[in-house]
Amino acid sequence: MAIxxxxxxxxxxxxxxxxxxxxxxxxxxxxxxxxxxxxxSNMVANGEVDTEFIPVESEHSSMSAAxxxxxxxxxxxxxxxSCGLALMWEVLYVAxxxxxxxxxxxxxxxxxxxxNINAEHSDSMGARDSGWIQIYAENNQEAYDNTLQAYRIAExxxxxxxxxxxxxxxxxxxxxxxxxxxxxxxxxxxxGEYEPEHYLLREDEKMSVGPYAISNYCMEAKRAQAQGMIxxxxxxxxxxxxxxxxxxxxxxxxxxYMLEDAEFAVVAIGSVCGTIKxxxxxxxxxxxxxxxxxxxxxxxxxxxxxAKALKRCKAVAIMDRAEGYNANGGPLGAELTAAMYKAKxxxxxxxxxxxxxxxxxxxxxxxxxxxxxxxxxxxxxxFGEYPYLGLRSL
Numbered sequence: 001m002a003i004x005x006x007x008x009x010x011x012x013x014x015x016x017x018x019x020x021x022x023x024x025x026x027x028x029x030x031x032x033x034x035x036x037x038x039x040x041s042n043m044v045a046n047g048e049v050d051t052e053f054i055p056v057e058s059e060h061s062s063m064s065a066a067x068x069x070x071x072x073x074x075x076x077x078x079x080x081x082s083c084g085l086a087l088m089w090e091v092l093y094v095a096x097x098x099x100x101x102x103x104x105x106x107x108x109x110x111x112x113x114x115x116n117i118n119a120e121h122s123d124s125m126g127a128r129d130s131g132w133i134q135i136y137a138e139n140n141q142e143a144y145d146n147t148l149q150a151y152r153i154a155e156x157x158x159x160x161x162x163x164x165x166x167x168x169x170x171x172x173x174x175x176x177x178x179x180x181x182x183x184x185x186x187x188x189x190x191x192g193e194y195e196p197e198h199y200l201l202r203e204d205e206k207m208s209v210g211p212y213a214i215s216n217y218c219m220e221a222k223r224a225q226a227q228g229m230i231x232x233x234x235x236x237x238x239x240x241x242x243x244x245x246x247x248x249x250x251x252x253x254x255x256x257y258m259l260e261d262a263e264f265a266v267v268a269i270g271s272v273c274g275t276i277k278x279x280x281x282x283x284x285x286x287x288x289x290x291x292x293x294x295x296x297x298x299x300x301x302x303x304x305x306x307a308k309a310l311k312r313c314k315a316v317a318i319m320d321r322a323e324g325y326n327a328n329g330g331p332l333g334a335e336l337t338a339a340m341y342k343a344k345x346x347x348x349x350x351x352x353x354x355x356x357x358x359x360x361x362x363x364x365x366x367x368x369x370x371x372x373x374x375x376x377x378x379x380x381x382x383f384g385e386y387p388y389l390g391l392r393s394l
Contacts, residue, residue, distance in 0.1 A: 002248075003181040009140040009172035012179055013079075013105050013165070014039030016147035018049055019187040022103075023074035023194070026054035026065035030084035031117050032169040033107035037079055059084035063091040063104075070100040071209045073199025075151065077102065081169060082109035085123045089130075095162045096131025097225060098209055101154035102162040104132075105147070108270070108321075109169040110357045118358025119168040121269065125298075125322040125331045131225060133163040133232055134299040138255075138273045140177040142296075143167040145249060148182070151191055152239040158231040168271040168321075170358070186246045229300045236297060253302035255294040256309055258284060262291025264373040265310055265347075267336060268319040269295045272354065272361050279366035290370050295332065303339025310340065314377035315348040317369050319389070321355045329353065329386075348376045354389035365390055 007015065014036055017025075027037035043049045052074075056062045062078050070076040080088065085106060095102050110120035124134060133153060137143040146165045154163040167173055198207050213221055233253075240251040257273075258280050259265060266276050273294040283290040293309055310316055318337065320330025328334065333351030340349060352369065355361050369389070372382045 003183060004178065005181050006176050006178055007140065008035075008174050008176050009137070009143045009167050010035040010107065010174065011039065012140045012144040013147050013167075014043075015181060016144050017077065018043055019182075019184055020075075020148070020151065020191050021049050022051055022077050024052045024054065024066070024069035024076045025078060026056050026062045026069070027078050028056050028059050028062045028080070028084065030059065030081050032109055032173045033079045033081040033084070033105060035173070036105050036107070059087040060091060063088040063095060066102050067091060067095050067098065067100060070095070070102050071098065071199065072201045073196050075194040076100075077104065079105035079107070081107045082111055082117070082123045085127060086111060089127070092127055092130040092132065094210060097221070099160040099225065099228065100162055101151065101160055103147070103150045103154060104162065104164050106164045106166045107169045107173045108166055116357040117169070119171050119271070119321070120356055120358070121166075121320070121322040124164055124166050127164070128299060128331060131161065131229070132299060133159075133161055133229070135163065135165055135297055136269045136295065137165070137167040137172065138271055138294060140172055140175070141179045141249075143172060144179060144181070145243065145247065145251065148187060148191065149239050149243050149251070151194070152242075153232060153235050155194060155196075156231075156235045157197070159228050159235050161225070161228045161232065166270075171271040180247075182247055190242065190246055233300050233302065251296065253295075253297045253305055254309070255292075255296065257292040257294060259291035259293055259309060261289055262312070263289040263314045264316075264370055264377065265291045265293055265313045266317045266319060266366065266369060267293045267295065267306070267310070267332065269298065269332065270321060272319070272321070275361055275363055276366050279363045279370065282363065283367060283370055288370060288374070298332070301335055301339075303335060304343065306336060307339045307343035307345050310347060311343070311345050313347040315350075315373040316340075317350050317352050317373055319352045319354050323353055323356065350376060350381075350383050350387060352383070352387045352389050359390055361389065
């Protein structure tokens, strides 16, 4: 039976962690993810979980400790944001290349500079090619649900990769919403116990972790790691189907909102999708065939599936809450545009940068995007050369 609650995104994630009861959590505080280790450390102190909480001196140390714990055979997680994720940079690649199924709660926040503590996807998008699975949430409910599914994906024998569960800083992490929790026993049964095949503390284990690989072997290791990411696509769908059976909530690579007959579509990630849905509802009442493709899974990148979902559209706006600094747009825009070209999608496409450093996006802003998409489909490009949504005049 569902348990109705009201809680912030950080609290919802912490509740999921409590239900999972992982073995080890090294963590270092950084806004706006600080509450997650705070909640977990309180649970440890109160005897509510068996987790070994390790306070460390930096985020680099946090991920290093997580790698050691995971390699030893422990179910391990950490949490971070922004510059904390950047400080982990070297060891993010180590975790992925060692095929360690670590879970990391990433509460998305702008990277410096200028210094800013508000929502932006530049931190996790900067790590998009580090070998980690990445799943994003629109709201607190999804942050909770994605956390419950994370280990089932990462620990699968055909995957064995670390996973980031991402949500927007302050917008979801600190805002309180109504959500439905699942009772402890079904969660425990769904997540299961961690039983790694190889780990360093096994008495007869003969493997090494993080060895030097000469040129004759290193490329094969990287290809095997890439296969784990490829395999993750089917595992994500299989786990989501099992999760639907205990929750009633359906998940996939992305959500299609009014997209089936849409002529004009927006593609976006995270909390802005709620605003986009409100704008679409208004436009639909006026006869505009507007739709949304909300990206949930960014790694592995479901480009072929997204391109297929957008094939009927006349014009598409791909919205990035991160600047790619490639003089062309953002990371979602670059990857999805390539996928659409490969699939021979004929829609006009524009990549829009929005919401950097927590800049507000309103329903009228989104409606203006759809109005310009209609013009774009008729050959009138009103977006300009390098569109930023809500940018003050230069």
